Amino acid sequence: MKTPLSLGLIGVGGFGLFHRNAMALLRQEGRARLTAVADPTLDRHLQLKQDLLAQGIRIYADYRLMLESEPGLAAVTIAAPIPFHEEMAHACLQFGHKAYLEKPPVPLIQQLDRLIAADGQERIHVGFQLVVSGWAAQIKQWMAEGRLGDILSVRAGACWPRTDAYYARAPWVGRMIYQGRPVFDGPASNALSHLIHSVMYLSNAREFGFDEPFEIQGELYRARPMESYDTACVRGIFRTGVEFTVAVTHATERELPFQLRINGTKGWVQVSRDGRRLESSWGGRDFTEETDSLVNLSYRRFVDFVEGRSIRPLTRLVDTRGYVLATNGLLISSGGIHEIEPQWVRRYEGPGGAGYVVTDLYEAVVETIDTGRLFSEMSLGWGKSTGTVLVEELQGCVLHETAKVHSSREPAPLTPA
């Protein structure tokens, strides 16, 4: 009988639970098993520590020690906080491991390009699990069959309210910089990063194709008093001439599950209800995929790659350039995070907790999805217009410095290199 693959996990709590569950399913099949974990907080979670030890899993506080001490690992998952992704991914590559790197890969394009250069053998899979969804596969197939005709525009948006508890759960949440490392936490660059990555994926009819924008215009706002942003809209143009627009926020009381609409010369498709409904000009269907089943499938596809059953990771680092360029262009185009004035912000207390809501923001997100307009192009009292940036100019911007300036909570100009 074949020996199960040995797997490592960096970051056991939080989203690491989804990875432990995905690995447990593979263990039942005798295909792979978690053999070592690294997390500096396990001494504070004694029950979890005991459960892991009882399964024969070796525990390390320091991920580097795990990599040094476990030469038999076939692959490692990085499910640790965003600010540590870059150094952890480089370390996995140095030790020769294939790695499943949770989304978002890294905050800045300079960090991503350094990692791409280090990953010449394409050993890193980035965990944007929506690309394994049934609806994404169906849209790709329709596009390849030409059902939509030429793509004219892609529009997406969501209001995912986030309360005080969300921001209090870890010290890097709501930050631009943490312990000197870029974080760029916020709806476009963390919770709803999947949506922007899916726009890059679904703007391209090729099976594994992803597009990259060449021009970006965007607006970043904060209603919550914090370092980072909670509201964003961005418009970009791909080299094909196709335009995309995305609006996302955590600063509404009402939820708008994500929607993504592709308009073509022959027809349209729309995903709504956070991926549970797919409609098109020729009919619709429902999907029941939840995050855990998508992560299980995404992880299974990664293990196919580790075992050599597929020749490449589903989302390679290079495939995330479009997403990182779009969010970095948004940061630069915005020229700072605009603080929404108190007259437009209300604090609410609901059954799910307390948060901030911005006047007319829910309707503005719906309008972006319908019309492609940015917030400053609507008659909102708080919208701030911005200029466009060419993504090639982003390479010359000191984004790390920009992020530091943003942390002053004042809109600030760009710092060119």
Ligand SMILES: NC(=O)c1ccc[n+]([C@@H]2O[C@H](COP(=O)([O-])OP(=O)(O)OC[C@H]3O[C@@H](n4cnc5c(N)ncnc54)[C@H](O)[C@@H]3O)[C@@H](O)[C@H]2O)c1
């Ligand atoms: N794919 C998805 O749908 C999805 C959903 C949520 C979060 N995520 C991603 O998962 C990652 C982790 O997010 P989270 O919210 O679970 O974070 P978190 O702050 O809850 O941390 C996750 C775990 O990492 C551990 N950790 C912290 N510092 C560490 C270090 N230096 N070395 C090893 N472990 C360390 C923490 O103790 C915790 O157990 C992020 O990249 C996030 O964007 C993905």
